[in-house]
Amino acid sequence: MGEKETAVKISNLNKYFADLQVLSDISLDVKKGEFISVIGVSGCGKSTLIRIIGGLETLTDGEVLVNGETVKKPSRKVGFVFQDHRLLPWLTVEDNIKLALEKGTKDTDEIVDKYLKLVGLESFKKAYPTQLSGGMAQRVAIARALANQPDILLLDEPFGALDAITRISMQQELQKIWKKENIxxxxxTHDIAEAVFLGERVVVMSSRPGRVKDIIPVDAVCHYQRTGSDFARTRDRIYQEFFRDEEMPFAYNI
Ligand SMILES: Nc1ncnc2c1ncn2[C@@H]1O[C@H](COP(=O)(O)OP(=O)(O)OP(=O)(O)O)[C@@H](O)[C@H]1O
Ligand SMILES: [Mg+2]
Structure with missing residues (x-):
């Protein structure tokens, strides 16, 4: 079997906001069906990076190809899940999902049912966002992103606002969806354990301007065993890489 096709190809990407350089010489290839985690300190340009991939932000120089084509604008083939769910409070769960669908999409009821079932919320179709917990609202946001059947799903700290236990169950659900839908x-993420549990590779970024410091492969055993030496070893390696050369006086004991 030949090498898997590339879903996202980032070459020598630089991004400035006026005089402020936010991303420096980022190059990264993401294979079709791959799960990549990106980790880095606050302000290092992670959101900017995936906003560029998703066509929500322009780049200064370099190139970003999605499915072999230069990104010019947002596309329904590239789904986005943000840290906050961004559901419209005056619409039901069902109508929030339908609103995101491309105009003229057929069988919208079936689509809503399929993706709400996938995230375990089929009985909350008629509920309003205020009637949902944070984890549930985030699951609706995932269902909404999946409903357009994207090839690529970009997730910007989707579980950041959730408590630790809900986070773990959401990570498992996301992993199940990834395996099932092959997206x-x-x-x-800011969470090293989350990056290891979900990612097949973990991209560690430096602080501003954000550069790729290292790309660390994760053994498949870490995707189902959070305890044990493999997981601990990978987590420690990322931890060390994360803090290497960063000015963080509180992180001296590593
Ligand atoms: N539209 C914008 N205009 C000007 N500066 C911006 C804009 N968007 C982001 N920045 C700046 O770019 C830098 C990187 O921001 P970004 O949101 O990408 O970081 P981040 O790594 O996602 O941080 P966090 O982990 O806190 O979410 C920050 O210094 C921010 O102030
Ligand atoms: Mg961010």
Whole structure:
């Protein structure tokens, strides 16, 4: 079997906001169906990076190809899940999902049912966002992103606002969806354990301007065993890489 096709190809990407350089010489290839985690300190440009991939932000120079084509604008083939769910409070769960669908989409009821079932919320179709817990609302946001059947799902700290236990169950659900739907996923997170549990590779970024410091492969055993030496070893390696050369006086004991 030949090499898997590339879903996202980032070459020598630089991004400035006026005089402020936010991303420096980022190059990264993401294979179709791959799960990539991206980790880095606050302000290092992670959100900017996936906003560029998703066509929500322009780049200064370099190139970003999605499915072999230069990104010019947002596309329904690239789904986005943000840290906050961004559901409209005056619409039901069902109508929030329908609103995101491309105009003229057929069988919208079936689509809503399929993806709400996938995230375990089929009985909350008629509920309003205020009637949902944070984890449930985030699951609706995932269902909404999946409903357009994207090839690529970009997740910007989707579980950041959730408590630790809900987070773990959401990570498991996301992993199940990834395996079932075979979607390429790029996940931004602050949580090293989350990055290891979900990612097949973990991209560690430096502080501003954000550069790729290292790309650490994760053994498949870490995707189902959070305890044990393999997981601990990978987590420690990322931890060390994360803090290497960063000015963080509180992180001296590593
Ligand atoms: N539209 C914008 N205009 C000007 N500066 C911006 C804009 N968006 C982001 N920045 C700046 O770019 C830098 C990187 O921001 P970004 O949101 O990408 O970081 P991040 O790594 O996602 O941080 P966090 O982990 O806190 O979410 C920050 O210094 C931010 O102030
Ligand atoms: Mg961010």
């Amino acid at each position: 390429t996923m790029i996940l931004i």
